[in-house]
Amino acid sequence: MQRNSERLAARGPINPANGFPHWYKDAAGVRLELAVDPADPNTQALGDLPDPLAPVSFPDNFPDESFYFLAEAEMPVGGQPRAGRARLVLAMEAAFAGTGAVADGQQQVFARIRVRLDGGIPGAAYTFTHPYGRTDPLEADESGRVFVTEDIGAGAGLFDRAVADGEVAPFLRWNAGAPSGYLGDGATEHQITGSPLGFNFFAVEGPQVGGAGAAPDPQDPTNPDKIFTDLFTVQGRLSTLAGVEVVRAVYARSAGSIVVDIFAHSEPGQTLVAEGTTLTASGTDYHTRAAVTAVPPTVDVVNVTDLPPTAVTARVTDAVTVLLADYDTALHQLTVEAQSSDLDDPPVLTVTGVGVLTGGGQVFDLDAPPASVEVTSSHGGAHRRHVLIAGPAAAADPVRASAGLDRIVAAGELVTLDAGASTGPGITFAWAQIGGTDVVLTEAGRARVTFVAPAAGALKFEVTVSNEGATDTDAVSIQIDPAGPVTDDLGTSLVEFRTGSGRWRITGTATAPLPDRVTVTLGGREIGSAPVDALHAWDIRRTVVPGETGLIPASGATVEVVSSRGGQTTQPVTIRN
Numbered sequence: 001m002q003r004n005s006e007r008l009a010a011r012g013p014i015n016p017a018n019g020f021p022h023w024y025k026d027a028a029g030v031r032l033e034l035a036v037d038p039a040d041p042n043t044q045a046l047g048d049l050p051d052p053l054a055p056v057s058f059p060d061n062f063p064d065e066s067f068y069f070l071a072e073a074e075m076p077v078g079g080q081p082r083a084g085r086a087r088l089v090l091a092m093e094a095a096f097a098g099t100g101a102v103a104d105g106q107q108q109v110f111a112r113i114r115v116r117l118d119g120g121i122p123g124a125a126y127t128f129t130h131p132y133g134r135t136d137p138l139e140a141d142e143s144g145r146v147f148v149t150e151d152i153g154a155g156a157g158l159f160d161r162a163v164a165d166g167e168v169a170p171f172l173r174w175n176a177g178a179p180s181g182y183l184g185d186g187a188t189e190h191q192i193t194g195s196p197l198g199f200n201f202f203a204v205e206g207p208q209v210g211g212a213g214a215a216p217d218p219q220d221p222t223n224p225d226k227i228f229t230d231l232f233t234v235q236g237r238l239s240t241l242a243g244v245e246v247v248r249a250v251y252a253r254s255a256g257s258i259v260v261d262i263f264a265h266s267e268p269g270q271t272l273v274a275e276g277t278t279l280t281a282s283g284t285d286y287h288t289r290a291a292v293t294a295v296p297p298t299v300d301v302v303n304v305t306d307l308p309p310t311a312v313t314a315r316v317t318d319a320v321t322v323l324l325a326d327y328d329t330a331l332h333q334l335t336v337e338a339q340s341s342d343l344d345d346p347p348v349l350t351v352t353g354v355g356v357l358t359g360g361g362q363v364f365d366l367d368a369p370p371a372s373v374e375v376t377s378s379h380g381g382a383h384r385r386h387v388l389i390a391g392p393a394a395a396a397d398p399v400r401a402s403a404g405l406d407r408i409v410a411a412g413e414l415v416t417l418d419a420g421a422s423t424g425p426g427i428t429f430a431w432a433q434i435g436g437t438d439v440v441l442t443e444a445g446r447a448r449v450t451f452v453a454p455a456a457g458a459l460k461f462e463v464t465v466s467n468e469g470a471t472d473t474d475a476v477s478i479q480i481d482p483a484g485p486v487t488d489d490l491g492t493s494l495v496e497f498r499t500g501s502g503r504w505r506i507t508g509t510a511t512a513p514l515p516d517r518v519t520v521t522l523g524g525r526e527i528g529s530a531p532v533d534a535l536h537a538w539d540i541r542r543t544v545v546p547g548e549t550g551l552i553p554a555s556g557a558t559v560e561v562v563s564s565r566g567g568q569t570t571q572p573v574t575i576r577n
Contacts, residue, residue, distance in 0.1 A: 001133070001134060001135060001136045002133050002134040002197065003133050003167060004132040004133050004167040004169070004196055004197065005196075006027065006167070006169045006170060006196040007027075007163065007164065007165075007166065007167075007169050008024055008025065008026050008027070008111075008162070008163045008166065008168075008169045008170075009025045009026055009027045009029075009163070010024075010025045010163060010284075011023070011024050011025070011109075011159050011160060011162070011163050012024070012025070012031070012239070012242070012243050012245075012267075013242075013243040013244050013245030013265055013266060013312070014159075014245055015034075015243065016312055016313070017058060018034075018036070018058040018062065018107070019058070019104055019105075019107045020034050020094050020107050020109065020159075021034075021109065021159050022034075022239065022241060022242070022243035022310075023068070023239035023241075023243070024068050024069070024092055024109075024162070024163070026169050026170035026171050027169070027170055028170050030170065030171050030173075030183075030238070031238065031239040032068045032069050032092070032171060032183070032236045032237060032238065032239060033068065033237055033238070033239035033240075033241070034066055034067075034068055034094055035066060035067055035068070035235065035236075035237050036056050036062070036063055036066045037056065038052055038056070040237070041185070041186075042179055042182045042184075042185045042186050042187075042235065042237065043067070043182075043186055043235055043237055044186055044187065044235075045066075045067055045070050045186060045235050046063045046065075046066055046067075047063035047064040047065035047066060047095075047501065048063060048064055048498060048500055048501055048577075049061055049062070049063055058102075058104075059102045059103060059104055062102050063102075064095065064096060064100060064101065064102055065093060065094065065095040066093070066094045066095075067091055067092065067093055067094065067235060067236075068092040068093075068094065068109070068236065069090075069091060069092040069168065069171050069172075069183070069235070069236045070089075070090070070091045070092075070093075070186070070233075070234070070235040070236070071088075071089075071090040071091070071131070071172045071184075071192070071232050071233070071234045071235075072087070072088060072089050072090070072232060072233050073087070073088045073130075073189075073202040073229055073231065073232045073233075074086060074087040074088070074202075074229075075202070075204075075213075075214035075215070075227055075228075075229045076212035076213045076214050077117060077118070077119050077120060077204065077209050077212055077214065077227070078208050078209055078210055078211035078212040078224075079119065079120050079121045079124070079144070079206075079207060079208040079209060080119045080120070080121070080144060082119065083119060083212035083213070084117065084118045084119015084120060084144065084212070085116075085117070085118050085119060085545075086115075086116070086117045086118075086128075086202075086204045086209070086214075086227070087114075087115075087116045087117075087545070088114070088115055088116075088128070088130050088202045089112060089113075089114040089116075090112070090113055090114075090130065090131065090132060090168055090172070091111070091112040091114075091168065092109065092110075092111055092112075092162065092166075092168055093109065093110055093112050093151075094107070094108070094109050095108055095109075095110070096108065096156075097154070097155060097156040098156070100505070105156060105157075106156045107156065107157065107159075108153065108154055108155055108156050108157070108158065108159075109153055109158075109159050109162050110151040110152055110153040110154040110161075110162055110166070111151070111152045111153055111162040111165075111166025111167060111168040111169075112149065112150070112151050112152075112168070113130070113132060113133070113149070113150045113167060113168065114147075114148070114149040114150075115128040115130070115135060115138070115146065115147075115148050116145075116146065116147050116148075117140065117144075117145065117146040117147075117204065117206075118144070118145050118548075119144055119145075120140040120144040120145065120146065120206065120207075120209070121140060121144055121206075121207050121208065122140055122141065122142050122143065122144045123139060123140060123142075124139070124140050124144075124206055124207045125137035125138060125139050125140075125206060126138055126140065126146055126204055126205065126206035126209070127204070127205045127206065128202075128203070128204055129199055129201070129202070129203040129204075129205075130199060130201075130202050130203075131172055131192070131194070131195035131196075131197070131199050131200060131201075131202075132167050132168060132169075132195070132196070132197070132199075133167065133197065133199075134199075135148070137206075143526060150167075152165045152166040152167070153165070153166055169196070170194055170196065171183060171194060171236055172192045172193070172194040172195065172200075172232065172234055173192065173193060173194055173234060173236070174190045174191070174192060174193075174234060175190070175191045175192055175193040175200075176191075177190075178234075181237060181238050181240075182235075182236060182237055182238065183234050183235070183236035183237075183238075184232075184233065184234030184235060184236070185234075185235075186233060186234065186235035187233055188233065189231035189232065189233055190231060190232065190233075190234065191230050191231065191232075192230070192232045192234060200230060201228055201229065201230040202228070202229050202230075202232070203217060203226065203227065203228045203229075204226070204227050205217075205225055205226045206225060207225055208224060208225065209224075209225055209226065209227045210223070210224035210225065210226065210227055211224060214227035214228070214229065215227065215228050215229060216228060240306075240307070241303075241306045241307075241310055242266050242267035242270050242303060242305065242306055242310075243266060243303060243306065243310050244264055244265070244266045244270070244272055244286075244301050244302070244303040244310055244311075244312050245264060245265045245266070245312065246262065246263070246264050246299075246301050246312050246314035247263040247264060247265055248261070248262075248263040249261070249262050249263070249298075249299050249314045249315065249316045249317070250316065250317055250318060250319035250341060250381065251292075251295050251296075251316055251317075251318060251319075251341065251342070252318075252319065252341035252342070252343075253295065253318075253341070253342045253343060253344045253345065254343040254344060255343075255344070256344065257291075258291070258292050258293065258294065258295060259289050259290065259291055259292070260275060260289070260290050260292055260295075260296065260299065260316060261287065261288075261289050261319075262274050262275070262279065262287065262288050262289075262290065262299060262301060262314075263285070263286070263287050264279060264285075264286040264287070264301050264312075265284050265285065265286070266284060266286060266303055267284065268281065268283055268284060269281075269305070270286075270303050270305045270306075271303070271304050271305045272286050272301055272302065272303055272304070273301075273302050273304055274288060274290065274299050274300065274301040274302070275288070275290035275292065275296075275299055276290065277289075277290045279301075295316065296316050297315070297316060298313050298314060298315055298316060299313070299314055299316055300312070300313050301314065315380065316380075317377070317379060317380030317381040317382075318340045318341045318342045318347060318377050318379040318380060318381040319340070319341035319381050319383075320338060320339070320340055320341075320349065320375050320376070320377045320381035320382055320383040321338060321339055321341075321383055322336065322337070322338045322373065322375050322383045322384070322385035323337040323338060323339060324336060324337035324338075324361070325372070325373045325385045325386070325387045325388065326387070326388045326389075326390060327366070327369035327387050327388070327389050327390070327391075328390055328391045329389065329390070329391030329392055329393075329394070330391040330392055331391070332365060332366060332367055332368075333363050333364065333365055333366070334354065334363070334364045334365075334366050334369055334370075334373075334387070335361070335362075335363050335364075336351050336354070336357060336361065336362055336364070336373055336375065337357075337360055337361035337362075338357060338360060338361075338375040338383065339360055340377050340379065340381060341381070342377075342379055345379075347377040347378040347379040347381075348377070348378040349375050349376070349377055349378075350375065350376050350377075350378075351364070351373050351374070351375055352373070352374040352375070352376060353370070354366070354370075354373065357375070369387050369389060370387060371386065371387060372384050372385060372386045372387055373385060373387060396424075396425045397423040397424055397425070398423065398424060398470070399422075399423065399424035399427060399465055399466065399467060399469075399470035399471065399472050400422060400423045400424065400465070400472055401419065401422050401463055401464065401465040401472040401473050401474035402419055402420075402421040402422045402423075402463075402474055403417065403419055403461065403462065403463045403474040403475055403476035404417060404418045404419065404421070404476050405476070406476055406477040406478070406479075407478065407479070408478075408479045408480075408481050409453050409478055409479070409480060409481065409513075410453065410480075410481050410513065411453055411454065411455050411456060411480055411481065412452065412453060413452070413453045413513050414450055414451075414452055414453075414513075414515075415450060415451055415452070415453050415478060416448055416449070416450050417431060417441075417448065417449050417450070417451075417461055417463070417476060418447065418448050419431075419447045419448070419463045419465065419474075420447050420448060422447070422463070422465045422472075422474075424465060424467055424470065424472075425467060426467045426468070427465045427466060427467050428445070428465070428466055428467070429445060429446060429447050429463060429464070429465055430444065430445060430463065430464045430466075431444040431445075431449050431461060431462070431463050432444070432461065432462050432463075432464070433459065433460070433461050433462075434460050434461065434462045434475065435458070435459060435460030435477075436457050436458050436459035436460055436478075437454045437457050437459065439451040439452065439453075439454060439459065440452075441461075453478070453480050454480060455480070456480045457480050458477060458478070458479050458480070459477070459478040459479075459480070460475060460476070460477050460478070461475065461476050461478070462474070462475045462476075463475075463476075487512065487565065487566040487567060488510045488511055488512040488516065488563040488565040488566060488567025489510075489511040489512075489567060490508060490509070490510055490511075490518070490561050490562075490563055490567040490568065490569045491508050491509045491510075491569075492506065492507070492508035492561060492569070492571045493507050493508055493509070494506060494507045494508075494574075495559055495571045495572065495573050495574060496573070496574045496575075496576060497552075497553050497573055497574070497575050497576070498576050498577065499552075499575060499576070499577055500577050501543065502543050502544040502545070502552075503541065503542070503543045503544075504527050504528065504540070504541060504542040504543075504544070504551075505539075505540075505541050506520050506527065506528070506539075506540040506541075506559065506561075507537070507538065507539045507540070508537070508538060508561065509536050509537050509538070510532045510536055510538060510563050510565065510567060511536060511567075512563065512565035512566075512567065513565070514532060514534070514536075515531065515532075515564075516531070516532040516563055516564055516565045517529060517530070517531050517532065517563065517564045518530055518531075518532060518538045518540070518561060518562070518563045518564075518567075519561075519562055519563075520540055520559050520560070520561050521559065521560050521562075522550070522551060522553060522557065522559050522560075522573075523550060523557075524550075525550040525551055527540065527542050527551060527559065528540035528541065528542045532563070553573045553575060555575065556572070557572070557573045557575075558570050558571060558572050558573060559571055559573060
């Protein structure tokens with residue numbers, strides 16, 4: 001495997017119009033904005049819009065997925081009687097967490113690297129080389145398919161994660177002739193430049209991948225097990241706006257005098273104005289202190305360098321400072337002191353989850369301290385501080401063994417015995433079976449061990465927990481359900497196909513013990529497969545690409561849902577535009 005060590009340089013301020021960063025920037029200074037205009041011919045990769053003919057607006061008419069950057073490549077693959085396909089997707093994608101529906105507070109941006117191969121040889125291994133790295137050999141499943149996606153930064157509001165950890169960097173572009181203001185036209189296959197590894201191509205190596213029309217590897221042109229393309233579609237629109245993000249807007253009032261401190265972020269060299277003053281810059285940090293005659297409820301910060309100017313409205317609060325947050329382990333007391341910047345109209349200060357401060361300070365009786373305290377003001381301000389601990393250390397816990405709760409399991413189930421609730425410093429574990437049909441325990445010297453439940457009967461196990469000074473034992477009973485293995489009760493919450501984008505979304509639940517996996521088919525063709533998570537939920541998504549057959553449902557179609565635990569159900573498909 002070869003990974004990309006390059007990273008993006010920064011992300012832009014949050015755009016108040018949609019809650020996403022204005023832009024993402026690579027180390028070369030290439031800054032890309034979010035492309036959400038369906039009328040732009042160079043940025044046509046876009047999710048569904050409720051009304052494609054109406055102006056884009058958030059959240060009522062906004063795509064459920066869109067892109068800052070998207071580069072794709074594909075080529076035909078041999079190895080089967082019918083040619084397959086290898087596909088590469090490299091993207092900085094904007095979407096929504098939770099259910100995936102457009103909703104404020106669910107905005108997420110992730111760096112995606114996806115490799116896919118259809119029509120390979122089942123069980124064969126394939127290696128993919130692309131502009132941002134090279135994979136280990138990846139084994140094709142029973143259908144001859146490889147499908148691996150890495151999304152870095154997925155999660156509501158984790159906008160900086162794609163910068164710090166994402167490997168989609170720097171941005172790729174056409175090697176010549178890109179439309180002005182773009183990295184490419186988003187549709188035409190073209191040679192590219194920009195790979196930090198010198199891999200300005202997509203290549204696949206594996207048994208019999210050649211012979212279906214793809215170009216051979218230029219470095220090994222006679223090898224039928226290597227194919228190559230240096231043609232990509234590339235989408236990315238250069239950002240013309242720097243934007244502005246207000247970090248903090250706080251006032252101070254004393255003896256009738258009022259000032260407002262405004263802190264903001266933007267690109268270096270911008271002109272930001274607020275409350276009749278121009279903010280002073282230090283790199284990407286901006287600040288001003290403005291004298292006012294009354295406390296404004298909000299302030300508008302405007303980047304006048306942008307054309308048109310961008311503006312952000314921010315709430316003005318007092319500034320709260322936590323001066324002291326100490327906890328005494330002997331007295332079991334938390335002492336908190338704080339103050340507000342409003343001296344003329346002192347607010348009520350409250351320690352969140354603890355109580356109100358009287359006169360700026362208070363002692364609270366607590367059995368255990370919080371790791372930090374947050375003090376909030378009735379004038380809107382807030383401040384958090386770590387709690388400083390003083391006093392004697394706690395006595396060491398006695399050695400106590402805990403083998404867990406007695407329970408009933410199904411024959412054939414993978415059973416876990418868990419002594420993790422045992423206590424004592426430096427303890428070791430030793431499991432032993434003391435009753436019932438003999439089973440094989442995995443790694444009996446660990447806190448958690450497993451075994452496969454036999455056909456029937458009652459089993460009993462004992463765990464011994466010890467350290468240099470003490471030993472304790474505890475036992476647990478396991479009853480085997482004579483009814484045999486548990487069969488899944490499968491449920492579906494969504495079975496949907498969108499004709500406009502060719503996307504499947506199928507979600508549901510499965511009740512059987514884990515591990516478990518759900519597979520969904522349409523007329524015998526597999527749509528997708530997914531593991532059941534710890535909450536017994538599963539989620540399958542797939543986009544049908546041009547040329548794939550048998551995966552477009554007709555009116556009245558149904559899908560078959562089966563699980564590795566023997567569950568089975570048939571469900572109707574909801575078809576939407």
